[in-house]
Amino acid sequence: MKTKTKGKKQRQTVDKEAFSEEPSVRKKELVKCLRRKERRSGGNKESSKMPTGRAKRPWSSKDRLLRRLESNERERQRMHKLNNAFQALREVIPHVRAENKLSKIETLTLAKNYIKSLTSIILNMSNGHFPAVEGVGGAWGSKLYQHYQQQHGEDDHEEHLQKYST
DNA sequence: TAGGCCATCTGGTCCT
DNA sequence: AGGACCAGATGGCCTA
Numbered sequence: 001m002k003t004k005t006k007g008k009k010q011r012q013t014v015d016k017e018a019f020s021e022e023p024s025v026r027k028k029e030l031v032k033c034l035r036r037k038e039r040r041s042g043g044n045k046e047s048s049k050m051p052t053g054r055a056k057r058p059w060s061s062k063d064r065l066l067r068r069l070e071s072n073e074r075e076r077q078r079m080h081k082l083n084n085a086f087q088a089l090r091e092v093i094p095h096v097r098a099e100n101k102l103s104k105i106e107t108l109t110l111a112k113n114y115i116k117s118l119t120s121i122i123l124n125m126s127n128g129h130f131p132a133v134e135g136v137g138g139a140w141g142s143k144l145y146q147h148y149q150q151q152h153g154e155d156d157h158e159e160h161l162q163k164y165s166t
Numbered sequence: 167t168a169g170g171c172c173a174t175c176t177g178g179t180c181c182t
Numbered sequence: 183a184g185g186a187c188c189a190g191a192t193g194g195c196c197t198a
Contacts (some may be wrong), residue, residue, distance in 0.1 A: 072175060103171065
């Protein structure tokens, strides 16, 4: 197994700072962007997704670029939030590789297994006290969820939970 | 050097 | 209309 103790990667992002930087720097970034774009569109694969519907917006190329950059920034933020959620998940899953960061796929797999084992433990302890189970997502799952809601009813978490529980 | 993992960019689609 | 979400592409970093 390989260790995943790599440092923070310093990636060059074509962001608004770059955009507002010295013109030559900005130009370089834009050229880089265009090159990449060309490589893609001119590549061996013709786009499988046909451009449908949405009317072309009458934006100047500068506006378009600005919108792209803003969109990139939002996407970065979104991915950072996703990664924070992964990190939070890593911290509550018991695993043997405390010194090594779990990969995303490992995190998800372990989380699934962890939930499964907790469920079966609770089931054993309850000794048939709760209704029959048809998988975690069934009646048992909703029972657990109800219990959680009772415990955390006034919590801020409730809204959060409901938001993501559907 | 190959392969795994990841961050970022990008354009299409969905949703509000 | 515009932001959120998604998936594909790309390239960097790291380990075996």
